[in-house]
Amino acid sequence: MSQIEKAQAEYEKFPEQFASIVISTVSKEGIPNASYAPFVMDELKNIYIYVSGLSTHTKNIYDHPQLSVLFIEDETKTNQIFARRRLSFDCTATLITRKTEQWEQIVQQFQDKFGEIIEVLKPLNDFRIFKLTPKEGRFVIGFGAAYHINGNQLNQLTQITG
Template identity: 35%
Template structure:
């Protein structure tokens, strides 16, 4: 193994394994169409390829693709920018709430203002009562479309623990105006804004996690990346 090969292994290991480890004794101990196994001292991790290898000639391209993803700028500012752009690409969010001890899954269109999300929900809906009952036990979720993901097991996603607050009439009117500006072709809004059973709820993020893919998970505080370090959770190949 030459110097360049060792550099690749070290870079990959530090992303998917222990970023602070002594990598003097590092080597690749196995490889198949799904990924590579790296051993560093007594630590063994399995790193999946971004794209599964279809034939022998594909291994080189798979390793180059993996290495390129590792070398991509991963500064906090870049990660933060990517996360915000990802969330801003959505017009709806997935909501998880609790009613009478039972989970409720739903969704809602939203307006983002500052570091908060505003949703419009009807008192007829099950999630309205869940949010009313447990305003401090709510999670919202953004996830990459299956068709755009390179791997179904590594879809880009953001999950946020949020606190809910029902807004007053003045704020409701302001947010409904913003809904109309953001969705000028949404004819239902002219009806919804006149209905008394539709409420606007402010969702304030507290903590969460942003996952860019395998080996790239970041903790969130509010809507900010908590720190530059990825969550250290290496994949271990089953023997």
């Protein structure tokens, strides 16, 4: 198996080890905000987050629907702190309308993944589901092993060199 094939296989499985992602948003005043959110992902690599309308990152998403997400290896599991494995995507957020068939399907995926807490959140009207559609990304698996992600369904890795 070639280096790119190994990277591709690792990339396909990488998000499965996470229950939450780091999200980076910007306010209408241009102030950045780093936060996190539990997520579910579909087969096209769309990411869904279920977040409170009272949170800073949700307000920022309404003002600027472009955001960045980050999956990053746990510090305790890394071999080299300067080269933690990580996957980032530049995304555009779209609100999923509450009580639609799509909303119900996504809520069910959250319930399957996270359990009873979703029954508590479901009736809370301030909670929103956003679909984060990745445009492109970057997958880093070590020194000299960074890959640009693009292509149909974000499945094409291209090694970044020099």
